[in-house]
Amino acid sequence: MSRVLVADDEAGIRKVVRDALERAGHDVETAGDGEEALARFEQGAFDLLITDWNMPRMDGFELVRRVRKKSPVPILVLTVRQEERDKVRLLDAGADDYVTKPFGVAELVARTGALLRRQSRSEQTSLARWGDVEVDREGRGVRKAGRAVHLTPTEFSLLTTLLSKPGAVWTHKQLLAAVWGTTAGVTSDTLRVHMGSLRRKLEDDPDRPRFIRTEPWVGYRFSPGD
Amino acid sequence: MTPNLRRSIGYPAAALLVALTVGLLKLFPGLTDSTVALLLLLAVFLSAWAFQSGPGVLAAVLATAGFNFFFLPPLYTFTIQDPRNVAALFVFLISGLLIGRLSALSRQRLTQVEAERRDLATLTRLSQAFLADTNRESLLGVVVDRLRDALQCRQVSLWLARDGGEIAEVVATPGTPVRQDLVELAFRQGNSAEFPSELGGTDIYLPVPVGVQRAGVIVARGIQSSERMAEGCAVLLGLALERERFLRLARAAEETKTSDQMKSTLLAALAHDLKTPVSTARGAVENWMAEAGASEKAQLALEQMKALSRRIEELMEVVRLDSGIARPRREVVSAGELVEAAVFRFGEALQNHSLFIDPPPAQAVVEVDPGQLTEALGHGLENASAYSPPGSSIRVVVEAGEKSVCFRISDQGVGVPAGDRERVFERFVRLSSSSVVPGTGLGLSIARSLVEMNGGKLRLEEAPGGGTVFEIELPRASR
Numbered sequence: 001m002s003r004v005l006v007a008d009d010e011a012g013i014r015k016v017v018r019d020a021l022e023r024a025g026h027d028v029e030t031a032g033d034g035e036e037a038l039a040r041f042e043q044g045a046f047d048l049l050i051t052d053w054n055m056p057r058m059d060g061f062e063l064v065r066r067v068r069k070k071s072p073v074p075i076l077v078l079t080v081r082q083e084e085r086d087k088v089r090l091l092d093a094g095a096d097d098y099v100t101k102p103f104g105v106a107e108l109v110a111r112t113g114a115l116l117r118r119q120s121r122s123e124q125t126s127l128a129r130w131g132d133v134e135v136d137r138e139g140r141g142v143r144k145a146g147r148a149v150h151l152t153p154t155e156f157s158l159l160t161t162l163l164s165k166p167g168a169v170w171t172h173k174q175l176l177a178a179v180w181g182t183t184a185g186v187t188s189d190t191l192r193v194h195m196g197s198l199r200r201k202l203e204d205d206p207d208r209p210r211f212i213r214t215e216p217w218v219g220y221r222f223s224p225g226d
Numbered sequence: 227m228t229p230n231l232r233r234s235i236g237y238p239a240a241a242l243l244v245a246l247t248v249g250l251l252k253l254f255p256g257l258t259d260s261t262v263a264l265l266l267l268l269a270v271f272l273s274a275w276a277f278q279s280g281p282g283v284l285a286a287v288l289a290t291a292g293f294n295f296f297f298l299p300p301l302y303t304f305t306i307q308d309p310r311n312v313a314a315l316f317v318f319l320i321s322g323l324l325i326g327r328l329s330a331l332s333r334q335r336l337t338q339v340e341a342e343r344r345d346l347a348t349l350t351r352l353s354q355a356f357l358a359d360t361n362r363e364s365l366l367g368v369v370v371d372r373l374r375d376a377l378q379c380r381q382v383s384l385w386l387a388r389d390g391g392e393i394a395e396v397v398a399t400p401g402t403p404v405r406q407d408l409v410e411l412a413f414r415q416g417n418s419a420e421f422p423s424e425l426g427g428t429d430i431y432l433p434v435p436v437g438v439q440r441a442g443v444i445v446a447r448g449i450q451s452s453e454r455m456a457e458g459c460a461v462l463l464g465l466a467l468e469r470e471r472f473l474r475l476a477r478a479a480e481e482t483k484t485s486d487q488m489k490s491t492l493l494a495a496l497a498h499d500l501k502t503p504v505s506t507a508r509g510a511v512e513n514w515m516a517e518a519g520a521s522e523k524a525q526l527a528l529e530q531m532k533a534l535s536r537r538i539e540e541l542m543e544v545v546r547l548d549s550g551i552a553r554p555r556r557e558v559v560s561a562g563e564l565v566e567a568a569v570f571r572f573g574e575a576l577q578n579h580s581l582f583i584d585p586p587p588a589q590a591v592v593e594v595d596p597g598q599l600t601e602a603l604g605h606g607l608e609n610a611s612a613y614s615p616p617g618s619s620i621r622v623v624v625e626a627g628e629k630s631v632c633f634r635i636s637d638q639g640v641g642v643p644a645g646d647r648e649r650v651f652e653r654f655v656r657l658s659s660s661s662v663v664p665g666t667g668l669g670l671s672i673a674r675s676l677v678e679m680n681g682g683k684l685r686l687e688e689a690p691g692g693g694t695v696f697e698i699e700l701p702r703a704s705r
Contacts, residue, residue: 010502016509023516054498080494080501084597085555102505102535105512192563216567217596 002047002116006030007037007063008078009055017050020105021112034058038066046073048116053079053090061093068094074115074168078103084217088171091219096168114167114223128163130211130224133202135163144202154179155198162212162222171219195220236277240285244269248292262297263318267325274326275333282326290319345455348376352459356466365470369463370399373444376459380425380448385409386434386467387442396442404429404445412443418457423448432460434467441467486551493546500538507531540668543601544653547675554595554680558703561590561624561631568603569622575608578616579637586624590631593703594680602684605673606635606696614639614693626702633698636689647686 004026006017014030021028029044031037035057041049049067053060060077067075077090077098087098096115099108128135132145137160142149151159161178162170170178172188195214199206213221247269251262266289274282294304298311306312355372359365370382381401385393393413398404412419412431423429425448432444441464446456508531515524546552565586569576592599610620614637625632642650642657649655651674656667670684677684682700689695 010506012506013502013509016506016513019513020509020516023513054494080497101501102508102531105509105516214566214570216563216570216600 001025001027003027003029003045004048004050004112005037005041005044005046006050007032007034007055007060008052009033010052013052013078016105017108020109024109024113026112026116034060034063037063041067041071041073048112049073049075050112051075051077053077061090064090064095065093076111076115087215087218088173091169091171092173096165097221098169111167117166117224128224131204133211135159137163142202149201151198151201152194154194155201158194158198159202162220166222166224169215169219169221175219236281237284240273240277240281241288243273244285244288244292247289248296252296259297259314263293263314266293267318267322270322271325271329274329278333279327279330282330283323286319286322286326289322290315293318341452345451345458348451348455349458349462352376353462353466356462357469359466360470360473362470362474365466366397370397373446373459373463374399376451377446377456378450379427379446380423381446383445384463385413385443385445387413387440393442401447404447409443409445413440416440418453418460420453430456432456434460434464436464436468489549489551493542493549493551496545497538497542500542501535504531504535504538508535540672543672544668547672552598552676552679554598556593556595556680558591558593559596559599560588561586561592561626561633562588564592564594564596564599564603565622565624565633567596567600568607571600572604572607575611576620579611579614580617580619582619582621584621584623587626589702590624590626591703592631592682592700594682594700598676598680599698599700602673602676602698603633603635605669606633606698609669609696610635610637610639610694613637629702631700631702633700635696637693638689638691639693641688641692641694642686644688650686651684 004021006014006021006028007030008014008017009032011032014032018028018030026048029040029046031040033055034051037049037051038058049063051060051063055063058066060079064075064077067073074096075094077095078101079086079090079098080101090098097111099111128137134143136142140156142151142156142159157179158175161175172191175191176182176188195212196206199209199212203209203211211222211224213223215221244266247266251257251265270282270285270289273285291304294306294315295302298315299307306315352372355368356365359368366384370384373384374380374382381399381404383398383401383404384396386396387393393410395404408419408431412433416433416435418433419431421429427448427450429445429447430449430453432446434441434444444456444460444463449456508528511524511527511531515521515528518524543552562585565583569581569583573581607620607622614620618638620638621634621636623634623636625634646657650657650667651670653671654667674684677698677700680700682698684696684698687695687697
């Protein structure tokens with residue numbers, strides 16, 4: 001059972017999220033604004049933080065920044081904003097994923113599950129497995145349907161970066177910094193080319209990728225499925 | 227002492243000064259020749275200092291003659307007994323002339339330096355006064371009085387160019403009207419013109435420079451100060467006017483920005499207030515379905531909830547477009563990304579149709595706001611799915627021409643009659659044939675606004691076989 005902290009100023013939303021997560025077997029606590037959420041977060045050990053963006057006293061953006069300074073806990077943000085720039089800002093501040101209101105409960109539960117699984121796998125083995133793909137991080141070997149797949153060093157580095165936070169969205173900037181060590185001179189285009197070739201090697205249908213997903217204008221997400 | 231007065235009394239005064247000195251020296255008969263000579267040179271020095279070089283020369287000549295006549299033996303004649311005295315007298319004359327010249331010159335320099343210092347102080351005061359005025363009204367309110375004081379003139383009139391290019395008097399001190407033809411000439415040619423004034427001094431017509439252009443013309447009548455001073459004033463005024471204009475532009479920009487920020491904040495709050503209840507209701511229905519099992523009624527509520535959220539989004543988009551804050555932030559993106567993003571975001575609407583996407587050519591690159599174009603393409607996809615039968619196919623094709631990139635979304639629906647293909651872009655216009663489909667009639671109008679804002683065109687065409695083609699044409703960008 002995972003402990004989830006939900007921060008939203010709307011009692012209705014708190015109730016909906018609480019019901020959905022409790023049904024999925026999680027232990028839920030709620031807070032009505034950012035300051036209360038921060039105080040509660042500091043008191044108890046939580047496996048996941050779900051926060052609204054627009055809140056009185058301290059908004060979700062500030063809460064994400066403060067929590068991220070202290071803890072690597074996965075953070076999911078609820079937002080009404082459609083603007084991709086806002087989402088990028090949020091992710092760069094330390095959020096792992098976002099759900100745009102009005103959201104479907106099933107989607108929320110699925111995203112929550114993906115982020116929590118990452119948490120429970122924190123003492124990661126060097127072997128990762130999803131679908132018919134196996135990645136041996138230490139041996140730097142990748143197999144699909146039992147057959148060895150050759151990845152370039154950049155592709156391998158991209159893949160292990162994505163694997164390090166399953167379910168989370170990586171912004172272009174974050175990926176460039178993690179894989180190339182710099183954002184100068186490398187563009188989202190370069191990233192797109194390497195992602196494309198990674199998909200061709202690992203996805204069954206590279207045009208409709210199941211695992212390495214694009215978040216348009218924001219970045220990429222690795223969702224290992226169930 | 228004015229220069230005129232000094233000139234008219236200079237010669238007699240210099241002569242008188244030398245005569246007085248000679249008379250005074252005659253009262254003391256015991257004086258040696260050299261003492262007499264030195265005191266006479268002092269008189270020459272003073273004459274030249276007070277009355278400038280002409281009277282100085284006269285004083286030197288008179289002093290030489292007086293020295294010879296009254297003091298060198300034989301007395302009271304111009305003859306000279308001792309040949310050594312001839313040389314002495316000659317040296318005396320040369321010294322007198324030189325001292326007079328130097329004295330006059332240094333006095334002149336001193337006067338010049340003082341005048342320049344005064345001009346500089348005046349210009350400094352003027353520039354400080356101009357800098358203190360941050361709006362046009364207060365600047366123009368006192369400008370002519372300040373210029374009149376600075377230029378020491380009788381009358382000042384300021385003419386400024388209007389937007390149309392013609393020039394008109396905006397403010398003037400009391401006095402007789404100035405000549406408009408001369409003002410226009412100075413303004414057109416950019417050269418200042420001077421005339422002797424009936425008020426004394428000169429009348430000057432001075433263009434006010436602003437960069438290589440001219441803002442207007444200053445007319446100063448009966449001016450006493452130098453032309454350089456006048457030009458300095460004109461330059462200062464040009465700078466003050468230009469500064470005031472920049473300040474005004476900066477303030478306007480700041481106001482627009484603040485008001486845009488306020489609108490954005492209000493809209494975000496409105497979106498939050500509208501979407502939160504729908505989110506809650508939708509979540510509650512979904513939770514209820516998960517606990518009590520799906521029912522037809524709950525499913526209906528859920529469908530309507532989803533439709534309602536989409537309507538709210540459309541409405542918010544219209545408000546954003548109308549409020550003028552939806553300015554595109556353009557970047558170079560490939561058509562492939564745009565199509566992928568639109569399908570990603572609006573794909574749910576297409577679940578009852580077969581979607582075919584021809585891979586867009588690599589050279590299909592455009593410079594647009596990615597979010598806005600995704601939204602526009604999304605409306606095209608939604609439209610195609612809403613107005614074509616379930617199970618039919620929707621095709622997305624991108625073509626890159628020499629100069630443009632064309633996105634085409636075609637469906638196999640009933641199509642739009644040729645006569646209605648423009649009308650459907652008007653707000654709230656829905657064709658009678660489409661009354662069975664839920665919607666507000668805003669989608670196409672929003673899509674067109676978004677496309678046009680990004681420099682493109684949106685139109686509907688007839689698809690081969692009867693459906694509709696939703697076509698966006700954008701200028702092709704280069705990587």
